[in-house]
Amino acid sequence: xxxxxxxxxxxxxxxxxxxxxxxxxxxxxxxxxxxxxxxxxxxxxxxxxxxxxxxxxxxxxxxxxxxxxxxxxxxxxxxxxxxxxxxxxxxxxxxxxxxxxxxxxxxxxxxxxxx
Amino acid sequence: xxxxxxxxxxxxxxxxxxxxxxxxxxxxxxxxxxxxxxxxxxxxxxxxxxxxxxxxxxxxxxxxxxxxxxxxxxxxxxxxxxxxxxxxxxxxxxxxxxxxxxxxxxxxxxxxxxxxx
Numbered sequence: 001x002x003x004x005x006x007x008x009x010x011x012x013x014x015x016x017x018x019x020x021x022x023x024x025x026x027x028x029x030x031x032x033x034x035x036x037x038x039x040x041x042x043x044x045x046x047x048x049x050x051x052x053x054x055x056x057x058x059x060x061x062x063x064x065x066x067x068x069x070x071x072x073x074x075x076x077x078x079x080x081x082x083x084x085x086x087x088x089x090x091x092x093x094x095x096x097x098x099x100x101x102x103x104x105x106x107x108x109x110x111x112x113x114x115x
Numbered sequence: 116x117x118x119x120x121x122x123x124x125x126x127x128x129x130x131x132x133x134x135x136x137x138x139x140x141x142x143x144x145x146x147x148x149x150x151x152x153x154x155x156x157x158x159x160x161x162x163x164x165x166x167x168x169x170x171x172x173x174x175x176x177x178x179x180x181x182x183x184x185x186x187x188x189x190x191x192x193x194x195x196x197x198x199x200x201x202x203x204x205x206x207x208x209x210x211x212x213x214x215x216x217x218x219x220x221x222x223x224x225x226x227x228x229x230x231x232x
Contacts, residue, residue, distance in 0.1 A: 034220070042225060043119075043206050043208075043223035043224050043225050043226050044158065044223045045223070046220040046221065049220065101146065101163060101165070101171075101210075102148075102163065102171075103148075103158075103221055104160070105150075105157050106157060107157055108157070
């Protein structure tokens, strides 16, 4: 799976948009970008995923650059409960075998939402 | 149930004892994963089950670790002769089908916190 690079930590004011960047310059054409988050003492929680088009759901928006070498997760109105470690993961999507079913977690970005 | 269920939620055991951790995946999910997370560390893949296929055990750290999945549903992770370095939260996850094929997501349980004293 392609390696991702994220800043180790970020701060955001409550009510403001949180923009979390991720670089994945070695991503290949059949790899998806996934975002998960882990709130302290809980299991990871799926947020959103995409291939090349921007995606939006009730939790967040995912903006993927045209060359797919980077992406940004946007939490439009961050709350204190959004304080968590956010993981950006890229993973193969293909119809053959291999170990492409795993999610390989890096160190992520610790987002702290301040009052 | 609505989500992935794990038990026990907390376990304290003496060094050298065996422990069993249980995972109930989401109903209908054919793929099941075990991960481990030590204090302050990232998630470490342990093992993966998919239907009746041979599991991927490549992440198991030693032969003291083993896992079974009976009837394609419930899974048990067993740690024999526990050591202090085994102290971690053990996370189970499940997916509707081979997530790589369809981009489906993987859903995690709350974890079993193991402390070896």
